[in-house]
Amino acid sequence: MxxxxxxxxxxxxxxxxxxxxxxxxxxxxxxGGKHALVEGCRGILEYSEECITLAMKRGKLSISGAxxxxxxxxxxxxxxxxxxxxxxxx
Amino acid sequence: xxxxxxxxxxxxxxxxxxxxxxxxxxxxxxxxxxxWNVMRVDDNTLSFDAYEQALPQIEILAEEHSVLLKVKKYRxxxxxxxxxxxxxxLLAVAAGLVLFISSLFIWQIEIHGESRLSKGEIxxxxxxxxxxxxxFWPAIKADKVRGIVMPKLPEIGWxxxxxxxxxxxxxxxERQPKPKLYSEEEAASLLAAKTGILRRxxxxxxxxxxxxxxxxxxxxxxxxxxxxxxxxxxxxxxxRGSVMADTWSEINAVCPEEMDLKTAQGIVRHRFAIVLGKRxxxxxxxxxxxxxxxxxxxxxxxxxxxxxFALPIRFVHEKMMPYESSPGVAxxxxxxxxxxxxxxxxxxxxxxxxxxxxxxYAQGLYVLTLRAHCVENIAIAQKLFS
Numbered sequence: 001m002x003x004x005x006x007x008x009x010x011x012x013x014x015x016x017x018x019x020x021x022x023x024x025x026x027x028x029x030x031x032g033g034k035h036a037l038v039e040g041c042r043g044i045l046e047y048s049e050e051c052i053t054l055a056m057k058r059g060k061l062s063i064s065g066a067x068x069x070x071x072x073x074x075x076x077x078x079x080x081x082x083x084x085x086x087x088x089x090x
Numbered sequence: 091x092x093x094x095x096x097x098x099x100x101x102x103x104x105x106x107x108x109x110x111x112x113x114x115x116x117x118x119x120x121x122x123x124x125x126w127n128v129m130r131v132d133d134n135t136l137s138f139d140a141y142e143q144a145l146p147q148i149e150i151l152a153e154e155h156s157v158l159l160k161v162k163k164y165r166x167x168x169x170x171x172x173x174x175x176x177x178x179x180l181l182a183v184a185a186g187l188v189l190f191i192s193s194l195f196i197w198q199i200e201i202h203g204e205s206r207l208s209k210g211e212i213x214x215x216x217x218x219x220x221x222x223x224x225x226f227w228p229a230i231k232a233d234k235v236r237g238i239v240m241p242k243l244p245e246i247g248w249x250x251x252x253x254x255x256x257x258x259x260x261x262x263x264e265r266q267p268k269p270k271l272y273s274e275e276e277a278a279s280l281l282a283a284k285t286g287i288l289r290r291x292x293x294x295x296x297x298x299x300x301x302x303x304x305x306x307x308x309x310x311x312x313x314x315x316x317x318x319x320x321x322x323x324x325x326x327x328x329x330r331g332s333v334m335a336d337t338w339s340e341i342n343a344v345c346p347e348e349m350d351l352k353t354a355q356g357i358v359r360h361r362f363a364i365v366l367g368k369r370x371x372x373x374x375x376x377x378x379x380x381x382x383x384x385x386x387x388x389x390x391x392x393x394x395x396x397x398x399f400a401l402p403i404r405f406v407h408e409k410m411m412p413y414e415s416s417p418g419v420a421x422x423x424x425x426x427x428x429x430x431x432x433x434x435x436x437x438x439x440x441x442x443x444x445x446x447x448x449x450x451y452a453q454g455l456y457v458l459t460l461r462a463h464c465v466e467n468i469a470i471a472q473k474l475f476s
Contacts (some may be wrong), residue, residue, distance in 0.1 A: 043116030048130050070128035070138075073119045 026056040028087060036063060036080045036087075044070070044078075052080055062088040100142035100168045108157030111136040117151055189401075196225050196258045197367075198392055198400035203262045207245055215242045216251075216260065224367050224402070227253045255399035277326030280313040280469040282306040286335035289465060296329025306335065306468075315474050326474055333469040334440065341430050343458045347451060349420035352385070356412035365404040385411045421456045423449065430460040440466025 012018070026040030038054060038061065045060065046053035049068055054061045068082030106114050115136060118125055128138040140148060142163060152159040199221065201212055216222065219238035220230055232251045240246050249262035279296065285307045291298055296313040300306060313329040362373040387409040394400035427447055434442060445462040 043119070044112040047112050047115075047128070047136065070115075070126075072124075072126040073115065073128065074124070075120055075122060078119075 026058070026061065028061065030084055030087065033084050034081060036084055038063075038078045038080065039076060041076060041078050044073075049082070054078065056089075060090050062086075062090070064088070098141075098143065099172060100163070100165050101139055102142050102145055103137060103139055103162045103164065104148060105131060105135055105137045105160040105162075106152070106157050107135045107160070108155065109134065111157060114152065114155045114157045117155060118148065121147065121151065123147055123151075192402055193256050193399070194226060194228060195402065196221065196227050196230075196253070196256055197223060197402045198257045198394075199223065199260065200257060201260045201262070204264065206264055207243060211243065212239075212260065212262070215239045216258075218242065221251055221258055221260070227256070227258065230258075256394075256402075257398075257400050276328055277315045277474040278328045278471045279311050279315040279474060280329045280331060280333065281472045282308055282310045282312055282333070282335075282468050283470045284308060284335070284337045284339075284466075284468045286337035286468055288333060288335045290334040291331070292333070293329065293331035295327050295331065300333070312469055329471070331469065332467045334465060335468045337438075337464050337466055337468065339434060339438070339460075339462045339464060341434060341460045341462075343426045343430050343460075345421040345426065345456050345458075347420065347454050347456050348417050350415040351418040351420070352413040353416055354411060355414040358412075359410040361408040361410070363406040363408070365406060367402045370406070383413055383415065385413060387411070421458075423458065426458045427460070430458065434460060434462055434464075438464050438466050439468075440464055 026038065028039075029037045038056075040057050041061075042055040042057060044052065045055050046062075047070065050066060051062060051064045052068055052070065054063075063080060063084055063086070065083045065085040068080055068084070071079040071081045073079070108114060111134065115125070115128060115138065118140075123140060123144045125138045125140045125144075128136060131137050145161065148161075149159060199213065199216065201209055204212060213222075216235065216239060219235040221235055230251065230253065235251050236249055239249060245264050247263045247265035249260065252259045252261065280293075285305075287305050288300055288302050290302055291300055291312065293313040296315050297317055298312075299314050300310075300312050306312065312333045313331050315327050315329040317325040317327060319325060364371045364373065389407045389409075391405045391407070392400050393403040393405070430447075431442075431445065434445070441464065443463045443465060445460060448459045448461070450457045450459070
């Protein structure tokens with residue numbers, strides 16, 4: 001079962017295509033350590049100025065830092081601003 | 091219209107109080123409700139911004155999730171934001187309008203192809219033809235400008251004016267001077283322009299009076315235009331040909347041994363000015379008089395895209411570098427030597443075989459002497475009857 005789930009990413013790797021085309025686990029883009037765009041997010045689990053934990057399609061994503069704020073949010077994407085120190089995927 | 095816009099864009103600030111307010115935010119996002127600036131107020135409260143239009147949906151969801159909703163409307167804020175947006179829009183429209191109107195006028199004139207004529211002369215003639223900084227370019231006709239400028243400047247053989255954006259590009263070709271034509275009617279002899287020893291005499295017309303190996307002095311007749319005849323009268327022709335000879339030249343360059351030289355001293359001062367069209371606005375208080383004993387470097391920068399488009403705004407930067415005069419060695423041997431060689435090259439109708447320099451000092455003067463051995467054509471035409 002695990003192998004079937006990983007099949008798209010293995011396939012993407014083999015035919016040299018961007019993994020985000022097949023991978024539904026989520027995607028995070030951080031620019032300048034001050035702005036993060038999270039795609040494939042299912043919701044907020046924990047929200048504070050120091051740590052924002054998001055539920056992803058596979059696992060959890062914790063973004064830690066200072067003065068963090070949720071700038072905008074819709075069904076699949078979240079924009080976080082503030083000083084981003086660490087990004088942890090679990 | 092305005093109130094409708096404000097209704098559409100009116101914002102609210104909502105505080106959500108509950109055991110887990112994040113789940114309410116998730117539900118809002120899942121429903122597709124637009125919200126932004128989500129902030130943590132305390133352990134059980136989150137606040138966010140949303141549109142007033144979405145308020146009924148937010149209230150229904152709040153009831154479903156059993157959270158307490160406290161809403162604060164701020165229409166004034168919306169009005170302020172809308173006003174700012176209006177102003178920005180107006181500013182953009184005004185800027186576009188100014189850009190469009192200014193592009194109908196000429197703010198930069200570029201001249202290409204001039205060599206003997208000065209830019210000033212050409213610009214003055216162009217101004218008479220209606221091409222000047224600030225002129226309305228749709229009214230400019232290249233044929234009309236050509237018709238006015240070319241009679242004023244007979245040195246111009248052909249010209250055209252191309253308009254590109256607010257730049258006028260003037261392309262011109264100067265008339266080539268007519269070559270000197272030898273008239274068979276004008277009888278002339280070839281004389282020696284320099285003293286030398288002849289290497290080769292080649293007369294195309296006239297009577298050779300000299301032979302290779304012979305030494306000649308300045309003014310000596312080399313090829314005669316008078317052709318004697320045993321049977322009839324003397325004939326006169328225009329002597330032509332070349333007479334190559336070994337010549338020895340000596341040129342001196344004289345320079346004072348010492349003179350006042352500039353040494354950078356003091357603080358470099360900068361002055362700025364803006365030129366709007368033809369009006370100059372100085373961005374400094376002091377007068378335009380330059381400081382004594384000061385080098386002034388002026389650089390101009392026209393606003394726009396280089397080679398494509400120019401705006402009627404030009405920035406002027408004046409850099410004033412004070413200096414102090416102090417006596418020092420005035421001459422530069424290398425530069426003087428280069429100048430002497432250049433002069434000799436210009437003066438020689440052949441090639442320089444050998445050259446050497448000698449230097450001497452006399453009465454506070456430095457003298458650099460160039461001695462050269464050349465092979466050149468020394469023949470010059472001299473009319474027989476003036």
